[in-house]
Amino acid sequence: KQEVTQIPAALSVPEGENLVLNCSFTDSAIYNLQWFRQDPGKGLTSLLLIQSSQREQTSGRLNASLDKSSGRSTLYIAASQPGDSATYLCAVVLGSNYKLTFGKGTLLTVNP
Amino acid sequence: DAGVIQSPRHEVTEMGQEVTLRCKPISGHNSLFWYRQTMMRGLELLIYFNNNVPIDDSGMPEDRFSAKMPNASFSTLKIQPSEPRDSAVYFCASSLSDARRTRQYFGPGTRLTVT
Numbered sequence: 001k002q003e004v005t006q007i008p009a010a011l012s013v014p015e016g017e018n019l020v021l022n023c024s025f026t027d028s029a030i031y032n033l034q035w036f037r038q039d040p041g042k043g044l045t046s047l048l049l050i051q052s053s054q055r056e057q058t059s060g061r062l063n064a065s066l067d068k069s070s071g072r073s074t075l076y077i078a079a080s081q082p083g084d085s086a087t088y089l090c091a092v093v094l095g096s097n098y099k100l101t102f103g104k105g106t107l108l109t110v111n112p
Numbered sequence: 113d114a115g116v117i118q119s120p121r122h123e124v125t126e127m128g129q130e131v132t133l134r135c136k137p138i139s140g141h142n143s144l145f146w147y148r149q150t151m152m153r154g155l156e157l158l159i160y161f162n163n164n165v166p167i168d169d170s171g172m173p174e175d176r177f178s179a180k181m182p183n184a185s186f187s188t189l190k191i192q193p194s195e196p197r198d199s200a201v202y203f204c205a206s207s208l209s210d211a212r213r214t215r216q217y218f219g220p221g222t223r224l225t226v227t
Binding site for chain 1: 155
């Protein structure tokens with residue numbers, strides 16, 4: 001059974017700092033990996049999708065990397081802003097099916 | 113595009129009552145997913161539809177839960193009878209045909225409280 005773990009569970013940083021969120025998964029036969037953002041009381045917003053054949057994806061100040069062999073992904077946020085405060089979730093799709101398996105998320109707080 | 117639309121946004125009901133949650137996927141998307149989010153278990157897939165047909169309902173907790181998709185633009189998740197342990201946020205998501213290649217787009221969720 002695929003398990004997805006996110007460390008740390010919570011992170012507080014001062015504005016302007018660069019930071020890294022971590023995601024690990026137990027089954028390396030993934031089809032893709034996605035990073036989502038969830039604001040309090042809101043739905044999930046897809047930030048980046050990395051196909052299994054890719055090593056990284058970038059969108060603005062966000063960069064996500066994927067290392068299938070080690071079962072790890074990182075989300076790098078450059079020059080963090082208070083508006084980046086949210087819960088960030090990582091999810092994987094196994095090669096054999098369509099299901100997204102989610103981690104529990106990292107709660108990020110960026111202090112002004 | 114209005115995105116995935118869910119209603120109601122909040123639902124408070126008493127134990128034993130029937131609850132119906134509604135979802136309108138993004139136009140042109142033919143994969144639809146229902147998820148449940150709780151503090152203890154995180155986000156869990158309940159059921160997946162493709163082209164209006166239920167493909168996998170193995171995540172549905174028990175027979176009290178049922179879901180339908182009568183057409184490409186509407187789906188319902190029904191709980192009958194509801195129990196306090198069903199309290200959670202229920203999300204609907206949709207994606208283009210091959211859900212393994214494309215992003216899933218989530219609705220704002222329905223926060224269900226069963227007293």
